[in-house]
Amino acid sequence: MRIAFIGAGSIFTPLALYTVANSDVLADAEIYLIDVDGERLKFIEAVGRKIGRIFKKELKIQAFTDVKNLQNVGIDYAVISVEKERYKRWHLDFEIPHKYGIKQVLGENGGIGGLSHTLRVVPLVLSIAEVIGDINKDAYTFIYSNPEPRVTYAVNNYAKLKNVYGLCTGYLERKESLATLLNVKENEITFTAAGLNHFTWLKELSVKGKDGYPILDEVLKKSPSFEPLSQLLYKIYGLLPSPSDNHIGEYLPFAWELVPEEKKGLKWIERTRKEGEEVRKLLRLFLKGLVPKLAFNKFIKNPDVAMSIVEGLEGKEKLQEAINVPNDGHINGLPKSxxxxxxxxxxxxxxxxxxxxxxxxxxxxxxxxxxxxxxxAEAAGEGSIEKVAKAVLLDPVVNNAENGLRAMAELMKVHLDMLPQFDERDIEEIERIIKS
Structure with missing residues (x-):
């Protein structure tokens, strides 16, 4: 079993390596860590080897700075979690539309910012998928890179890989928030969540084996400040959305006023950046032997989603609570694929x-x-400026057509160095659309 982690410097990788080291099914896997940042790669390799020693299952690790090195070793599973200049670019994706009066909650996965993000990440991931497909088109490929469903759609439609799935831990975030609200343990909550990534809805909610919605109703009467957007949607539509107000709010035009200040915009972006730094700080302490095994176990609350799926594929049959796949009748009423x-x-x-x-x-x-x-996703995969414009005007968060197109043109200008499928003429085409 050969597993490659591409973008190994991501905070997903230590959790994945921990899951491998603590799995009877996966412990003998050959692990390949790939990251273009040599320093980050060395760091994560050292973390992986330390995890192996601590949990007495020495991991078979090799590290490369170029994904093409996988051609020499082969691959059965690939986990992609790549991004370039994440926070610098995310700031722009939020600030530029906001300057034009477009009040998007995060600007990461929805709104004009989400579109800009898609145009950058899709070509990056497709270049990686092309290499994986040349090595083994049957390799199971799991995508964590946001905007995750759009990137997954692009890889399914523009690469030759046969088994491509998008993954997200949002359902775990919803379990955590509900456990705190209801004062129960996370493993005492079960539900069936379905919809689109970061915009799912909870069915069959159960708390300690009982129907969870009546219990939720009673608690919400005393908790008016709990996620105002989610509460409104629950009252109107009868199902609680997931994973949280700010993620759901990316897709709704009325979300800006409802999502609390500390959970949107630059405050949330900065909070996310600091949380990543805290994880890396903890891992540095772990490498120095200052974080004992018991404390590390508590830090890792859930197994890695991708590795949990690999366990299932390798023989330990299980239910995965959330996976992103092309629609083939899985949700009636949504378009195929x-x-x-x-x-x-x-x-x-x-x-x-x-x-x-x-x-x-x-x-x-x-x-x-x-x-x-x-x-x-098609605009990103095909370099279609026409589809870019259509996506802008279809977005509910865009409250003014001209401002939406102007914001998009400016975003493409500032990110042009990461948009190989577009050039200056494409931006000029948007400007011609505005003038006409």
């Missing part, structure tokens, strides 16, 4: 997504984002 997030059974027979029915009113909310998902 849209990347939807649903539960799935994983086993040596493969990944079997489960069918989930959602109310027609919720489907209506999701359909617009399903079309934007396709348009933005």
């Amino acid at each position: 849209t990347i939807v997030e649903v539960p799935a059974k994983t086993s040596p027979k493969g990944v079997k997504p489960l069918r989930v029915e959602l109310p027609r009113e919720i489907i209506a909310l999701l359909r617009t984002q399903a079309e934007i998902q396709k348009l933005s």
